[in-house]
Amino acid sequence: MATGRVAKVLVASQSEAVYEILRARRDVSFEIALYTGTIEALLPQVQLAIIDYEDIVAYPLSEAEVRQALFAARVRECSSKDFIADPDHYLKGLTTREPFGGMFELPDNYCIAFVSYSGGTGRTTIALDTAFHYAAVMKAYREKHKGEIAIESRAARENEAMVIEMVYGVSSLVSMTGLDMPTLYQLATRPDVTPHSYRGVTLIPMDYENVRMLSVELLQGYLQRRMKAHSLTVVDCLWPHGLTSALEDQVNLWVVVASTRPDTIRNASKLYDELRERFPESYVSLLLNQAPNTSVDKEFGDLNWDIKLTQVARADDYRGQLGHIVLSRVFAPVWEDYDKVGKPARGGRS
Structure with missing residues (x-):
């Protein structure tokens, strides 16, 4: 059932199966980004990032800098393989305000x-x-x-x-x-x-x-x-x-x-x-x-x-x-x- 609210997802992958799943969802919108600079710019707007690091273009940021930006933004992340295996696991709850939790190491800042x-x-x-x-x-x-x-x-x-x-x-x-x-x-x-x-x-x-x-x-x-x-x-x-x-x-x-x-x-x-x-x-x-x-x-x-x-x-x-x-x-x-x-x-x- 649609909630009336839309989860925002960032896709940095060339997997067509991911796009087919997302296009079929009424409660999800997504942005495509393969350049690391675009990925970083979109992080404040999304709740989930589906990333295949072998598909991204490391410009102008390195892969390590993108990983650090993801951690700092507290955006949930998964690979296309994991997402395709269980989409609901990753999309469930994104349209509601999530409680505190998920900090498994202290951030540097x-x-x-x-x-x-x-x-x-x-x-x-x-x-x-x-x-x-x-x-x-x-x-x-x-x-x-x-x-x-x-x-x-x-x-x-x-x-x-x-x-x-x-x-x-x-x-x-x-x-x-x-x-x-x-x-x-x-x-x-x-x-x-x-x-x-x-x-x-x-x-x-x-x-x-x-x-x-x-x-x-x-x-x-x-x-x-x-x-x-x-x-x-x-x-x-x-x-x-x-x-x-x-x-x-x-x-x-x-x-x-x-x-x-x-x-x-x-x-x-x-x-x-x-x-x-x-x-x-x-x-x-x-x-x-x-x-x-x-x-x-x-x-x-x-x-x-x-x-x-x-x-x-x-x-x-x-x-x-x-x-x-x-x-x-x-x-x-x-x-x-x-x-x-x-x-x-x-x-x-x-």
Whole structure:
């Protein structure tokens, strides 16, 4: 039965049998691409890639670069042989929003943006706790696996995690950490200034009144260089913001944050719909902060909450309770392997 929604498939194969199967489906549209550059350009638009690497033309990208782009885009991949053997296995579920999962190794670079229309949702606390917990777990994991090639390459980074702030007015990063640190304007315009590092996390606070005078291109270049130097970037973002265009192309997951206040629930619903019109559906998720321990009922909206965070005593101690839940969902199932090694002792600081 047709769902009224269409799955988008990329085909990089010369197998005529694949095209016959896809043409017979009413719930699928497909794009053909044999050049690696075209394949990369189409990835943000598709949910499945059927690729026979012996059929593609490695121009202008190499085969390895295409494989890396596929992983970064979180697009499901199969060969024509596997697809022909069981088309429904690969097409089933593509027309619905898929849950988190399928992360079997940590990406070299990943960006999570926590976003809301207004303050009062706990957005900054969640962003900091996520970054601090990631840094603590990765540090413990590196120490346990010291000497392994893959781990040593990660250890070369200045910090594993970074938090970038996109707000107006007073910086929440500065006020909530109590730290005196260089702002984005200083960092982007003065090569001699380095960002502040705290608990293994690079912090980049916003000073909008100054930063708004800079070109988006300058900010984009600076932020992208910084993001490439960290395996996880967390963005604390008020939406809409005049400078998000400097980094939005690098965001892998927009997490719309609400608390149990009715106004934040309504705002989250509107923002969720707005972001889904702008970005691929799988790039947008919903988080309910301070959720009750029981199941979320209609008092908190008819929304399908992807992440639920219960109330935590002294969340601003940043002990990793919030970050653990976020990362366990976003990087499922591989995060469990890291977290069981790097999880701090109960009650300790992450």
